[in-house]
Amino acid sequence: MSREVRTKSNLEKVLASGQFAVTGELGPPPNASREEVVEKAKHLKGNVDSVNITDNQTAVVRMSSLAAALILQEQGTEANMQMVCRDRNRIAMQSDILGAAALGINNLLVLSGDHQKFGDHAQAKNVFDMDSVNLIRTIKMMRDERRLLSGRELPEGSEPRLFIGGAYNPFADPEDYRVLRAAKKVEAGVDFLQSQCIYDMPRFKKFIARAVDMGLTEKAYFMAGITPLKSLGMAKYMKNSVPGISVPDELIERMKGVPKEKQVDEGIKIACEQIEEMKNTKGVAGVHLMLIEWEHMVPRLVQEAKLGPSQRK
Amino acid sequence: MIVAQRKPFEELKSFIADKKKVLVVGCRGCVTVCNAGGTKEVGILASELRLDGQAAGRELTVDEYTLERQCDPEYIEELLELVEKKYDAILSMACSVGPQFITTRYKDENVYPALNTCFMGGAQQHGIWVERCQGCGNCVIHLFGGMCPISRCAKSLQNGPCGGSSDGVCEISKEVDCVWHLIATKMMETGKAETEFGPAQPIKDWSTSRDGGPRKIVREELVK
Ligand code: SF4
Numbered sequence: 189m190s191r192e193v194r195t196k197s198n199l200e201k202v203l204a205s206g207q208f209a210v211t212g213e214l215g216p217p218p219n220a221s222r223e224e225v226v227e228k229a230k231h232l233k234g235n236v237d238s239v240n241i242t243d244n245q246t247a248v249v250r251m252s253s254l255a256a257a258l259i260l261q262e263q264g265t266e267a268n269m270q271m272v273c274r275d276r277n278r279i280a281m282q283s284d285i286l287g288a289a290a291l292g293i294n295n296l297l298v299l300s301g302d303h304q305k306f307g308d309h310a311q312a313k314n315v316f317d318m319d320s321v322n323l324i325r326t327i328k329m330m331r332d333e334r335r336l337l338s339g340r341e342l343p344e345g346s347e348p349r350l351f352i353g354g355a356y357n358p359f360a361d362p363e364d365y366r367v368l369r370a371a372k373k374v375e376a377g378v379d380f381l382q383s384q385c386i387y388d389m390p391r392f393k394k395f396i397a398r399a400v401d402m403g404l405t406e407k408a409y410f411m412a413g414i415t416p417l418k419s420l421g422m423a424k425y426m427k428n429s430v431p432g433i434s435v436p437d438e439l440i441e442r443m444k445g446v447p448k449e450k451q452v453d454e455g456i457k458i459a460c461e462q463i464e465e466m467k468n469t470k471g472v473a474g475v476h477l478m479l480i481e482w483e484h485m486v487p488r489l490v491q492e493a494k495l496g497p498s499q500r501k
Numbered sequence: 502m503i504v505a506q507r508k509p510f511e512e513l514k515s516f517i518a519d520k521k522k523v524l525v526v527g528c529r530g531c532v533t534v535c536n537a538g539g540t541k542e543v544g545i546l547a548s549e550l551r552l553d554g555q556a557a558g559r560e561l562t563v564d565e566y567t568l569e570r571q572c573d574p575e576y577i578e579e580l581l582e583l584v585e586k587k588y589d590a591i592l593s594m595a596c597s598v599g600p601q602f603i604t605t606r607y608k609d610e611n612v613y614p615a616l617n618t619c620f621m622g623g624a625q626q627h628g629i630w631v632e633r634c635q636g637c638g639n640c641v642i643h644l645f646g647g648m649c650p651i652s653r654c655a656k657s658l659q660n661g662p663c664g665g666s667s668d669g670v671c672e673i674s675k676e677v678d679c680v681w682h683l684i685a686t687k688m689m690e691t692g693k694a695e696t697e698f699g700p701a702q703p704i705k706d707w708s709t710s711r712d713g714g715p716r717k718i719v720r721e722e723l724v725k
Pocket residue numbers: 633634635636637638639640641642649650651652
């Protein structure tokens with residue numbers, strides 16, 4: 189199955205060719221150190237098709253996603269620049285979209301954004317001028333209709349040719365509504381979607397089967413989010429303290445069953461099993477590896493899971 | 502109604518630290534209903550201030566008065582006789598509209614807000630008030646099953662719920678209902694989730710909200 193390619197995005201090219209895509213994630217540093225971005229980028233280069241650059245994730249101030257995305261691209265890896273709705277109004281968003289495209293960004297992934305209450309600036313005024321569904325619509329309108337929200341036309345050839353990304357979470361509530369929310373994003377024109385970290389495979393499979401039934405996976409590429417468990421402590425933390433993540437008891441038991449020093453290996457093993465299962469799940473176009481502050485583990489994971497550019501052909 | 506709560510006593514004390522004659526003015530409107538600034542609360546604050554003044558051994562007179570409303574010049578006029586007695590400070594226990602109306606009418610007075618005005622809402626049960634409206638100037642709750650996502654969703658989403666919605670509560674706190682959970686559940690229960698409610702809501706026009714600048718309503722037929 190191959191689909192039409194409409195942008196210069198490498199990620200789109202891989203997905204459209206029907207190959208099992210793999211994306212990574214890189215959190216910009218909370219400072220102006222270019223070296224830190226370059227260092228993290230080393231572990232990702234050649235191992236993934238493109239890398240998400242988070243936008244002030246968890247509402248903690250960091251180097252801007254555009255800046256870090258450009259540094260990453262200079263290192264030879266394509267970026268999926270993230271943009272959240274928390275910090276910008278429609279004026280700043282459209283301006284940044286134009287700027288990012290002009291600077292060579294091919295993939296733009298949009299999210300509502302974690303509430304600032306979680307971050308280091310709980311005193312901030314939030315924006316939320318539009319939500320992620322409407323931001324997807326806006327980017328699509330700018331790209332395909334060559335118009336800004338004001339109606340102003342963009343001269344031919346000057347429109348932002350971006351491959352539009354979004355997120356979906358099968359584990360948030362209400363469970364039955366989640367696929368309908370993803371459908372709104374597909375309807376709005378999203379090109380690819382990445383999920384929240386998956387641990388609960390049965391619930392994920394139920395979700396993706398429904399998305400396939402509704403024809404959503406024909407209109408957008410659904411990627412499955414994977415974050416290997418590092419330890420029993422992390423498994424418990426994810427289960428109890430992160431809203432919108434579901435960790436089944438069997439996984440907790442499995443981590444409990446191995447000695448502390450072997451838990452990293454067990455976590456990677458579980459992730460590889462999941463990835464193998466994803467490759468054989470209808471509707472899943474690839475995986476999104478979220479190893480924030482654990483980027484050096486990416487080469488090992490893609491190798492053991494037989495994933496990505498270095499393992500193809 | 503407008504829901505407010507009294508400022509911490511220490512802050513109120515600091516307002517009048519060097520004052521000898523103080524007037525506490527209540528309001529019989531919303532703040533009476535939400536037990537923050539009616540006759541009863543005026544009485545309580547006045548006695549607390551007097552007792553505190555006594556304990557500190559300082560000279561302090563505190564008078565009390567409650568107006569029908571403080572958001573109407575007609576009632577503010579009633580204060581004239583009292584104001585002429587020359588107070589060092591006037592503590593208004595109305596919502597924060599009140600102290601602004603008093604200051605506008607009596608320019609030489611030192612007026613302080615005794616309450617923190619919080620939101621537009623109602624009493625969920627006795628003693629618990631919740632926010633329900635943000636005065637966006639273009640009400641659309643009928644599109645959301647009669648619930649307001651602008652005031653009740655922490656991100657004012659038009660197309661929720663976000664990925665942080667878990668077990669019916671919002672990602673910001675287990676104490677806050679996720680209004681989008683309620684909206685989505687209602688839509689599914691009434692069979693509208695995939696039909697009427699299927700298409701995404703468009704971007705909201707905020708120009709009728711505070712974002713368009715301070716607002717004013719003129720009703721020609723009522724203006725004399
Ligand atoms: S839609 Fe606007 S006017 Fe209606 S309840 Fe919400 S904030 Fe208030």
